[in-house]
Amino acid sequence: MSASRLYRAAIAAAGVAALLAGCSAGNPETPSGSDAAVTWPDPTASLSGVTLTYWTATQTATMADSVIKAFEEKTGAKINKVIIPDVYETNAPTKLATGAKPDLATWQPTGSELALLKPATGLQVLDGAPWLAQQTPAVQQLGLVDGKHYAAFVNVPSTLGIFYNKEAFAKAGITADPKNFQELLTDAGKIKATGTAPFFGAAGDQWPTQWWPQVLLAEQSKAGLWDKVNSNKEKFTDPTILDAITTFKKMNDDGLFNADNKTSKYTESGPALLSGKAAMVLQLTSFTSLLQSTADTATINSKIGWFPISKDGTTATVVPGGDNALVAMKTGDAKREAAARQFLEFWLQTGYADYIKQANAVSIEPSVESPATVPDVAKAASAALDGAAGSMQQNAAVNPDFYVNLANMVNGTMTPQQVASTTQAQFAQLAQALGVEGF
Structure with missing residues (x-):
């Protein structure tokens, strides 16, 4: 699905x-x-x-x-x-x-x-x-x-991670996977300098936007973030989540996404990555199926790599x-x-x-045994399940329209603070409807 x-x-x-x-x-x-x-x-x-x-x-x-x-x-x-x-x-x-x-x-x-x-x-x-x-x-x-x-x-x-174009990395002189989010941003700057869009965002479909704050929250998720949110002891408006939203906003402001990010669609992200129009896509393991719709396994294996990423390291996030x-x-x-x-x-x-x-x-x-025809990126993403952090979808008591609010931010109609406050209000409304204690 x-x-x-x-x-x-x-x-x-x-x-x-x-x-x-x-x-x-x-x-x-x-x-x-x-x-x-x-x-x-x-x-x-x-x-x-x-x-x-x-x-x-x-x-x-x-x-x-x-x-x-x-x-x-x-x-x-x-x-x-x-x-x-x-x-x-x-x-x-x-x-x-x-x-x-x-x-x-x-x-x-x-x-x-x-x-x-x-x-x-x-x-x-x-x-x-x-x-x-x-x-x-x-x-x-x-x-x-x-x-x-x-x-x-x-x-x-599915786990969340970065699918990347190997040729785009080589062109930018990147020879090793980044070991934390700051290194990822540094690599993105190198790629941008070559004239290639570092990331393909597909904000026109809204839902891909939510993955960026979530990978930035991986370590906090493993430390019990969503338990605190579920018990109303921490909010989207508090620094932990708000900072992740703000980082995503700055990535957009710094021009790290494709120029048509506001209107582009998920289905365009596979061809964009394979062609080298964009160097990276943050997506679920199921993104492999989109790649397979236009390329065979040998082509995917030769052109596309994968690595997990989080704020402080390389923790994957499971969804x-x-x-x-x-x-x-x-x-x-x-x-x-x-x-x-x-x-x-x-x-x-x-x-x-x-x-x-x-x-x-x-x-x-x-x-x-998995079939030999399964692309290497799918195997790598699946292997990252061991030790992965739980996503909002996995660990939160309810799931607000976080992605809609983030897409509005990308389109300039919401600030990070408005995204956080609107999402928190939705979370509380849903929690109350389900009788979650503390709301």
Whole structure:
């Protein structure tokens, strides 16, 4: 799922969450019994006569097709795939609030997005799932709410880092990756002196703007920044976040982005990087797919490199997306709930090697090798998951329209202080709507 879809619907989703809040342990849709007592069926056991409903977004509509086909052939089950129209992050919760409920759904596996589903009463706990111990340790630490696993990761979570054009670096005399953000800015100055735009920004799509302050906050995130923000003990208007916003503003003022940054689009950033129009793009691991849409793996490997960056070092920032994981709903039908667990087992055990090969994706199970056709930059970005900092999307209780406010700043209609104060007000409004303590 494109990152542009992930952050648009926070206000609407918060309102829907209030409707979902009525779901409780006494709800007839909530099955009785302990989560710890669940069983994990044989992945290929017969499910003749069982139909499971699977919700997914437009942009992930075909992601599971090969798995679904194989699962149906092996088990006799029927998977009813329902494509929820855009924007998924708004329309799926709204549909849930009407009483509709799938057995399985693609979902952004962050704390704030999982919270909208009231996981304690609305989702199956996946602790003890046979595939969990087979996944990389970094992935095992994601998809948690109150220490319990509610998300089954099928794809590697995205990390934020710098994709760079090797020729542009060589032209500027840069022979080593920068070791902190100040070194990155120094290198950007060298690149600008050669006549090449150091960074491609794509502020016309708004959402890419948010990545710059977030990588500047990586060390603070690991030190508990978002816990403080979640408890209203620190604000966007306080120096830590405000300074990151101000640094991003100065980068724009210093002309470090493409001249058409205010109107340029994400889809233009891949070709701009490959052609050398711009030297660097700060983006998610999924940016690799954009590169692959216009270049083969050999070309990407020869032209493009990748490194993580943060304020004080090279800490990556993890941003799990809607194409990374599935959730299994509590429906009250024990047979279908078990079948949903069986489908996840089939995908992540029996069929995982075939899925990774078909998807041409990085494997999150060390025993399953990534295809040789996966670009090196995707492998490097995925390797940086180990020790990565949590993003706002991952660790904040709610997700305000930070990116919209930052785009307004790039376009000259907001100051850094206005971005911070507006974002803080939105954060507080969302937190209040979800009943977050301290707001």
